[in-house]
Each structure stands twice: as structure tokens, then as C-alpha cells.
Amino acid sequence: MFKWKKRGRIFIPQEIKNISWLKSFAQAPAVLLFDDFVRVYFSCRPDPDENGQYVSYSAYVDLNRKNLFEIINIAKEPIFKLGSRGTFDEFGTYPTSIIRKGNDVMAYYAGWTRCESVPFNVAIGAGISKNNGESFEKIGHGGPILSYSINEPFVLSGPKIRQYNDTYYLFYIAGSKWIANDGKPEPVYKIRMAHSSDGLNWIKADKDLIESKLGEDEAQASPDVFFHNNKYHMFFCYRYGLDFRGKEKGYRIGYASSDDMINWTRDDSKAGIDVSEEGWDSEMISYPHVFELDGKIYMMYLGNQVGKEGFGLAELEGELK
Amino acid sequence: MKWKKLGRIFNPVDHILANKCVEFAQSPQTLVFDDFVRIYFSTRETDPKNGKFLSHISFVDMTKDFTKILSISKNTVIKLGELGTFDEHGIFPINIVRDKDKVLAYTCGWSRRVSVSVETSTGYAVSNDNGLTFTKVGHGPVLTSSPNEPFLVGDSFVQIYGNIYHMWYIFGTRWVDTTDEGAARTYKIGHATSVDGINWKKEEGKQIISDVLNADECQALPTVVFHNNKYHMFFCFREATGFRKDKNRGYRIGYAYSDDLVNWVRDDANVGIQFSEEGWDSDMMCYPHVFKCDDKVYLLYNGNEFGRYGFGIAVLEE
Numbered sequence: 001m002f003k004w005k006k007r008g009r010i011f012i013p014q015e016i017k018n019i020s021w022l023k024s025f026a027q028a029p030a031v032l033l034f035d036d037f038v039r040v041y042f043s044c045r046p047d048p049d050e051n052g053q054y055v056s057y058s059a060y061v062d063l064n065r066k067n068l069f070e071i072i073n074i075a076k077e078p079i080f081k082l083g084s085r086g087t088f089d090e091f092g093t094y095p096t097s098i099i100r101k102g103n104d105v106m107a108y109y110a111g112w113t114r115c116e117s118v119p120f121n122v123a124i125g126a127g128i129s130k131n132n133g134e135s136f137e138k139i140g141h142g143g144p145i146l147s148y149s150i151n152e153p154f155v156l157s158g159p160k161i162r163q164y165n166d167t168y169y170l171f172y173i174a175g176s177k178w179i180a181n182d183g184k185p186e187p188v189y190k191i192r193m194a195h196s197s198d199g200l201n202w203i204k205a206d207k208d209l210i211e212s213k214l215g216e217d218e219a220q221a222s223p224d225v226f227f228h229n230n231k232y233h234m235f236f237c238y239r240y241g242l243d244f245r246g247k248e249k250g251y252r253i254g255y256a257s258s259d260d261m262i263n264w265t266r267d268d269s270k271a272g273i274d275v276s277e278e279g280w281d282s283e284m285i286s287y288p289h290v291f292e293l294d295g296k297i298y299m300m301y302l303g304n305q306v307g308k309e310g311f312g313l314a315e316l317e318g319e320l321k
Numbered sequence: 322m323k324w325k326k327l328g329r330i331f332n333p334v335d336h337i338l339a340n341k342c343v344e345f346a347q348s349p350q351t352l353v354f355d356d357f358v359r360i361y362f363s364t365r366e367t368d369p370k371n372g373k374f375l376s377h378i379s380f381v382d383m384t385k386d387f388t389k390i391l392s393i394s395k396n397t398v399i400k401l402g403e404l405g406t407f408d409e410h411g412i413f414p415i416n417i418v419r420d421k422d423k424v425l426a427y428t429c430g431w432s433r434r435v436s437v438s439v440e441t442s443t444g445y446a447v448s449n450d451n452g453l454t455f456t457k458v459g460h461g462p463v464l465t466s467s468p469n470e471p472f473l474v475g476d477s478f479v480q481i482y483g484n485i486y487h488m489w490y491i492f493g494t495r496w497v498d499t500t501d502e503g504a505a506r507t508y509k510i511g512h513a514t515s516v517d518g519i520n521w522k523k524e525e526g527k528q529i530i531s532d533v534l535n536a537d538e539c540q541a542l543p544t545v546v547f548h549n550n551k552y553h554m555f556f557c558f559r560e561a562t563g564f565r566k567d568k569n570r571g572y573r574i575g576y577a578y579s580d581d582l583v584n585w586v587r588d589d590a591n592v593g594i595q596f597s598e599e600g601w602d603s604d605m606m607c608y609p610h611v612f613k614c615d616d617k618v619y620l621l622y623n624g625n626e627f628g629r630y631g632f633g634i635a636v637l638e639e
Contacts, residue, residue, distance in 0.1 A: 085504055086437040086496035087471050113440075116433035118405040123466065140468025141494075141526060147466045148442065150459030150519070153406050178405035185404060200468075 002255075002272030004299055004314040009280050010069055011061055012310040013044055021046045021057050021078055027307035028095030028158075028222065028287045029300040032105065032133050037062045037072055038293065039133060040300065041079070041107075042311065043094035055082060056092035058109060060133070065293070068313060079107065079136050080127055087142040088113050088123040095222075095287070097161045098133060099168075105133040106199060108170060110157040111144060118178050118185045122157040123147045124170070126200070139200065146170065146194065146202055154178075155187045158221050161199075168196040169261060171209075171223035171234075179217065179241055188216075188241050191223040191234075193261065209264050210236065210256050217241025221251075225261070226290040228297070229321035232258045235271065235299065237286035245305075247275070251286035253301065273299065273314055280309055287311075322553075322576070322593035324620055324635035329601050330387050332631035333364055339395055340377040341366045347376075347628035348414030348542060348608040349621040352424065352452045357382050357391055358614060359452055360621065361398070362632065363413035375401065376411030376431065380452070385614060387634050399426065399446055399455040407432050407442040407462050414542065414608065417452060418479045418518075424448040425518060426455045427488070429475035430462065437496050437504045441475035442466070443488075445519060463519055464490065469526025472496075473508050476542045479518070486515040487582060489543035489554070492526070497537065499562050507561050510540045512582075530556065530577050531587045537561035540575070546611045548618055548637075552579040555592070555620065557607040568596070572607035574622065594620065594635055601630055608632075 013026045026042040033039075039062050045054045057078035064070035079096070083089035089111025096109040107127045115121050123144035127136030139145060146156055155175030162169045173189040191210045194202040212218040220238045227233075234256045240249035255271040256264040276282045281303030288301045297316040303309065333346040342364035352359040359382050365374045378398040382391040399415070402408035408430025418425040428444040442462035446455035465474050473493030480487050492511050496504040509528040513521040532538040543556045554577045560570035576592035577585040597603045602624030610621040618637035624630070 084496075085498065086434070086440075086493070086506070088466060090436055114435035115405070116435060117409055121405070126468075141471060143466045143468045143471035145468055148407065148461045149465075150445065150461045150463060153402075153459065153461030155405075175405070177403070180404055187405070 001270050002320060003317040004273040005317050006273075006276065006281075007313045007315055008069075009303070009310050009312040010063065010300075011040070011042070011071070014309060016074065019074070022059065023047050025056070025308050026310045027056075027302060029289050029302075029311045030095070030097050030160075031289065031291050031300070032098045032100070033291075033293065034062075034065070034132075037065050038068060041096050041098055041133075042307075043096060053114075054092075056094035056112065057082075058093045058096040058107075068298075075134070077135065079129075079134070080109065080138065083111060083142055087111070088121075088144045088147075089125055090114075091120070093125075095158060097159050099161045099163060101128075101199065103130075105129040105136075106161065107133070107136045108145075108159040108161045110159060118187070122155045124156050124159045124172060145200060146172065149204060149206075151206055152192065152204070155189050157189070158223065160222070160224055162225055164227060164261075166197075168199045169225070170194045170196070170202060171225055173221055173223070181242060186242055187219070189219050189221065191220045191236060193223075205262060209262075210234070210254070211266055213266065213268065214238065214240055219244070220254075222287040222289075224289050226320070228292070229319065231321065232261050233290070233320060234258070234264060235288040235290055237288060239284075239286075247283040250284035251306065253285050253288050273301070280304060281312060322591050323638045324594040325638050326594070326597070326633065326635045327387060329624070329631055329633040330383065331360070331362070331381055331390070334630065336393055338364050338379055338393070339397060340364075340379075342377055342379065344629050345376075345627075346379075346631045347623055348610070349623070349632040350414060350416050350610045351612045351614075351621065352417045352419065353612065353614050354451075356385070358385055358387070360632075361415050361417060362628075363411075363415070368410075373433070374411065376413035377401070378412050378415050378428075387619075394453075396454070398453070399428065399457070402430060402432075402457075403460060406430070406460050407440070407465070408444055410439075412444075414476065416478050418481070420481060420518065424452045425479070427463075427477040427479050429477065437506070441473050443474055443477040443490060458519075464488070464513065464521050464523075467523060467525060470511065470523065473506055478542070478544050480545055480547075482547070482582070484516065486518045487545075488513045488515065488521060489529075489545060491541055491543070495537070497561055502562055505561050507537045507539050508541065510543045510556060529585050530554070530575075533575070533587065533589060534558065534560060539564075541572070542608045542610075544609050544611045546613065546618060548613075552582055553611070554578070554585060555609040555611050557609060568604040571605045572627070574606050574609050594622075601625060602633060
């Protein structure tokens with residue numbers, strides 16, 4: 001079992017004043033390292049509209065590389081605009097994953113639209129930044145770079161972009177069914193992947209990577225892959241199909257490992273991090289993101305209400321192998 | 322080119338249709354047998370939940386001179402999709418392809434949206450009973466949105482030339498805000514190829530048929546036939562707005578030809594078929610389907626009100 005030492009919450013959106021599009025939520029942290037600071041991308045929301053519905057934006061906060069608890073800068077604007085009418089990302093861009101490509105920075109994000117019979121659908125878009133990730137120009141004319149297919153019928157979300165041996169890998173989730181739930185449909189989704197030589201044209205593996213342990217309706221998210229000690233490690237989160245907004249059936253962090261990224265062995269007993277006795281992450285923990293910084297391995301993750309009140313940091317004690 | 326109209330051959334109000342459908346027999350498309358022709362079409366049920374339409378596929382079997390109806394489908398030909406899927410709220414149209422000993426279907430699935438009325442994608446299904454019923458492969462589409470084709474992929478029509486599957490289809494380019502008609506969509510004709518009929522390579526946002534009206538011209542339902550050493554495409558086109566009521570802005574049939582399946586020359590002057598002076602196809606002509614049957618070339622199409630009162634047929638004279 002790995003051992004993560006919780007260091008506490010590092011970003012609380014409610015403490016940020018005077019930004020209308022950042023009122024609550026700081027979801028799905030993902031880092032981009034600079035010499036002096038760590039840029040952490042996250043997704044946030046303005047206040048809901050008169051119908052109680054949210055849109056989501058992606059933005060970033062810069063943390064002092066020597067002290068991740070010190071905020072030195074916050075994005076002036078969201079990194080993407082919402083899509084125009086009828087496009088896949090008209091109502092939200094969440095979550096976002098980031099990678100350097102030469103002098104540019106690429107972002108892969110999930111775009112949200114609203115549907116009639118179910119509340120939403122999601123597909124994956126991409127953007128490119130020429131200014132160190134401060135803002136991104138979307139690829140294409142309003143469409144997604146990864147969309148639905150025969151065995152991935154809806155809700156393609158949670159992209160995590162990686163590059164190993166000159167090949168790009170996109171880990172993401174795909175919906176497998178909507179549970180009708182007496183008129184309040186909830187999606188079930190599983191972890192999938194695709195690979196690409198250019199980061200734009202993708203070949204799907206077309207299989208679920210991680211076996212379900214809570215039954216067929218287990219929902220899995222945030223497939224965060226980290227290569228270390230000659231092995232691919234995946235931290236992800238999972239929850240029950242219904243009644244998951246409380247502690248009992250809410251998100252927990254799971255773990256799997258692989259030698260080839262196609263065949264994964266799930267072993268949640270090794271994850272080494274769970275909900276706290278009390279406090280901001282006492283009901284659920286989710287959306288893990290693992291990264292190495294100056295010789296240490298860290299995990300950022302969300303607490304209660306899937307990051308409504310920010311994200312925190314844990315530090316690995318011992319080895320990841 | 323010159324078509325001889327043989328008149329309306331099917332009016333849905335004269336028949337009892339499966340799935341509680343009434344009116345509409347849209348986008349007729351054929352499967353030709355030795356001694357009859359099966360004509361699939363999309364018809365409509367009123368959704369009991371909200372009074373909106375659900376499009377279902379039915380078919381009518383006709384004699385090969387199209388003068389007599391042999392039978393009408395009594396059962397569901399292909400099921401609509403499950404909750405949240407791309408074809409939950411309708412299948413319209415369906416394109417049928419004989420592929421050696423198999424019968425394939427490419428569907429246009431409809432699902433409703435909130436900020437706009439609808440989204441569509443192309444589905445794939447297979448029949449093991451000569452087209453009486455079709456079973457979908459998976460719950461998702463085979464062709465859908467992509468970076469330069471952001472929405473409204475549909476109206477697929479497939480032909481196999483050599484060992485290559487060719488698909489002509491439409492993709493949305495814009496949702497235009499209008500004051501009195503809500504969000505109006507514009508779409509253009511594109512082309513994709515495949516070696517297996519399932520995995521498709523798009524030309525990715527390339528409009529293959531030029532506009533004659535303006536940049537917001539809507540082009541729909543391409544249908545292609547190889548005849549006299551040339552590829553001929555028929556389609557319908559209209560203005561982006563005002564097309565429901567104003568016959569000058571509504572659907573009519575366009576034409577283009579190609580020698581190589583790459584470059585298409587639009588030549589509406591040669592389409593060879595126009596509105597009638599009066600009657601069922603005097604205000605609108607749309608959803609053409611061109612096919613060969615016993616060495617003749619036929620054109621099925623819908624008339625006024627997008628095929629609310631059925632479809633007719635014309636035969637190529639020259």
C-alpha cells in the first residue's frame with residue numbers, strides 16, 4: 001500500500017473575490033510546471049442561473065514552486081470561451097488536461113451541452129496555447145476532437161493527456177448507460193483510452209480498462225496515469241451509480257497498474273488515501289492528479305461535493321512501484 | 322436529363338401504420354428484390370410525453386412498376402434508441418445497402434437538445450431477414466461530430482464502388498439566430514470513405530457541392546447513381562429561413578455530376594425535374610432517392626410539406 005500524507009487544502013474558490021466566473025468549485029486540478037511556479041488548471045463555476053443551472057469554465061492558479069500553499073497569480077480570464085449555439089461545449093468546459101507540445105501548450109477538455117431527455121451530453125475538445133497556457137485557441141470550427149462511436153454512445157469526458165515514446169495517449173471516460181432513476185437520469189461511465197501520433201487524430205482502444213468492483217453501475221472517473229519505476233500507475237475515482245452525493249456511496253480514489261497501458265490490474269487496497277475523519281475531505285475524495293516535483297511525488301485531489309470548496313494536496317511517503 | 326413523373330405512389334393517410342404513426346412518409350429509399358421493391362420511409366408518432374414527434378421507419382412493398390402496393394410493414398423495423406442515445410427521438414432517414422449477402426442500414430438518429438431543437442448522427446444496423454427488421458450494432462453512432470463538422474451529421478447515403486464504401490452525408494455548419502423562427506440550422510454535403518462500412522474517414526469539413534443560393538444554403542439528402550460512365554448526385558436544397566411556408570425559399574431538387582467521385586460539378590439546370598403546376602408536389606420537392614431497377618433509373622421524392630402526404634416517383638427518360 002502506498003502512503004500519502006495529506007498536506008491540506010491548497011485552493012478554496014470561495015476565498016477569491018471579485019471574479020464573477022469563479023464563485024465556487026475548483027475541480028479536476030492538473031499541473032503545468034514552470035521554473036518558479038506550478039500552474040494548476042482547474043474548472044470552476046459562476047453562480048447558477050435562475051433555473052439553478054451552472055456553466056463551468058476552466059482557469060488556473062499559479063503556486064510558488066517552493067511553497068505550494070502560496071498563491072502568486074490567478075488567471076484573469078477563463079482559458080476558453082464557451083462554445084457558440086448548438087456546439088458541444090456551449091454550456092461548460094470541464095475538466096481540462098494540459099501538456100506541452102514544443103513551444104506550445106495543448107489543452108484537452110470536456111465540453112458540455114444540454115439535452116432534453118437526459119440533463120447533458122459531453123464530448124472532448126482540444127485547444128492550443130501560444131502564450132504558456134494563459135489562453136487557448138480551440139481546434140477546428142466548433143466541434144470535438146473525440147466524439148461518440150458505436151460502443152461509446154455518450155458522455156465522453158474527463159480527458160487526461162499523456163505522451164510516452166512519441167505517442168500521445170488520451171485516457172478518458174465514456175458513458176455506458178443512463179439510469180432512468182424516476183425521471184432524474186444519472187450516467188454510468190467507465191475508463192477508456194485512445195492513442196494518437198499527432199494529438200488530433202485518435203484511435204480508440206474500444207474497451208473498458210478498469211474492471212468495476214461496485215457492480216455494473218459503478219461510475220469511474222479521472223483516469224490519471226503516471227509512469228514511474230518502469231510501471232504505469234493509474235489513480236482514478238469511482239462511485240456508486242445512484243445516491244452518490246453523500247459520504248456512503250460517494251467518490252473514493254482507486255488504483256490500478258499496468259505494463260502496457262492496455263491491460264490494467266485494479267488494486268484499490270494500494271491506493272493509500274481515503275476520506276478524512278472530519279473536514280473538507282471527510283465525505284468524498286475524487287479527481288486525483290499525480291505529479292512529480294523536485295524529487296517528490298504529489299497528489300492533488302478534490303474533497304466533499306466534488307470540489308465545490310476546492311482541492312488539496314497529499315505527498316507520497318516512500319516509493320511508488 | 323429528363324424525368325417523367327409517374328405521380329404519387331404512396332400516401333400515408335390511406336393506410337394503417339405501425340407504432341401509432343399517422344401522416345408523413347418521408348425520405349423513401351429502396352431495397353430491390355427480384356419480384357418487388359421494398360420502399361422504406363420515415364413516419365411519425367406523437368410523443369405522448371410532450372406532443373413532439375418521434376420518427377419511425379416503416380416500409381411498403383410494391384410491384385416493380387410501382388402501380389400496386391403488395392404489403393405494408395406491420396411491426397417495428399428498427400427500434401429507437403435507449404435513454405440518452407443519439408437516436409432516442411427518431412430515425413429519419415434510413416439508407417439501405419445490399420452488401421454481398423448482407424443488408425445494411427445507415428440511419429440518421431435524432432435526439433433533442435435544449436438550446437437548439439435537435440442533434441443528429443449516423444447509425445449503423447444490420448438485417449438478417451432481408452430487411453424486415455434491423456439490429457443496431459452498439460448504442461452509439463458510426464459517424465458524428467468532429468472538429469470541423471460540429472453538429473448535425475446525418476442523411477447518410479452509401480454506395481460501394483470497387484472495394485470502397487463511399488458515404489455522402491450532411492454536416493451542420495451554423496445555428497443561425499433568427500427573431501421569429503428560433504435557431505435555424507445550416508448544413509452542407511460531405512463525403513467519407515471506408516474499407517469496412519463501419520470505420521469512416523471523413524474529408525473533415527469539406528463541402529463538396531457548391532452553393533447556388535448563398536452561404537447559408539441548406540443542402541440535404543445526397544443520393545448518387547453511376548450511369549452512362551458518370552456519377553450523378555441528386556439532393557435537395559433550400560434557404561435557411563422561411564422555407565416552411567414560402568415555396569420560393571423551400572426545398573427543391575439540385576443536381577451535380579462527377580467523373581472521379583472527388584470533384585463535383587453542380588448543374589441544377591440539368592436536374593430535369595421541377596415542381597408540378599398543381600397537386601401534391603407543386604410547392605416543394607425534397608428527399609430524393611435515385612436507384613436502378615430492371616435497367617431503368619428511378620427517382621423517388623417527397624412533395625409538399627416535407628412528405629406529410631407521401632411520396633412519388635419519376636423515371637429517367639434520357
